[in-house]
Amino acid sequence: MSALTSFGYELDTSPEKFGELRESNDILDDAEALRQRMVADGYLFLRDVLDKKVVMAARREILERLASIREIDTANYPLIEGIASGQSERRRVDIKPFNEDLRTGEAIRALVHRGKVIQFYEKFLAGDVRSFDYIWIRTVKVGGATGSHYDWVYMGRGTRNLYTSWIPIGDVPKIEGALLILENSHKLEELKNTYGAMDVDRDVDGPYAGGWFGRNPLAVQEQLGGRWLTADFNAGDLLVFTMHTLHCSLDNCSPANRIRITSDTRYQLASEPVDERWMGDTPIAHSGRRTPTRQT
């Protein structure tokens, strides 16, 4: 196996420090067992539960938009492969509407706001479900990665009974930048009450300004303990986790120069309070903050 890195730091893949995410397909039809597993593990990893056709339609939609600014090598590879061209016409387009269009297409909405994901949450949460209107789409080129963080820091103004769905839009093997979850990090009460209690738009100074707990996964592990867990993700898989499950990503080191395409969206009971920053036709997101910061 090639070295797995995050921000260039090579992970220790010995069994004490690293492992595979536990799959929960065996309890998929038992909502109470899923809830108990979420309490125990801080995440649910479900293989092949989404409609692959819907996932791949979303992939095509995103890639068509990226190809329109010449970021995809369609001269040498089929569009759907998502191979980066090494070029971009991003500077020539009005980037705000472009990005908005990228994350709100009809096929993406069909994937994250309707169908199997919603059905899963209706069962898991046992009620009417509301998803955040804001949709996060990540198109990560080779070299890109995400630092360790709790999602609560970015979206903690509503119910705590809120979950992230991380969805690979196409296959995402480890080497192409899979997500990492720090085992048992949802049980770290001190971390939850310190770093985990911050609000990135309010607490704009201090060691965690910008929202990440850290970039170096080895240092994070040294400080907090636990194994980094991940998987080779396939189109159709769904990873669900709590607001206080520490996660980051591997570097995208795709030998094929493939862009990593994923979505992370949030779901809660419709009856519970919402974080208004992420709701409505044009969510304000982090625009109320005083200093610029990293993306969620």
Ligand SMILES: O=C(O)CCC(=O)C(=O)O
């Ligand atoms: O996909 C990534 O790299 C990061 C995703 C993330 O931070 C999230 O799902 O909250």
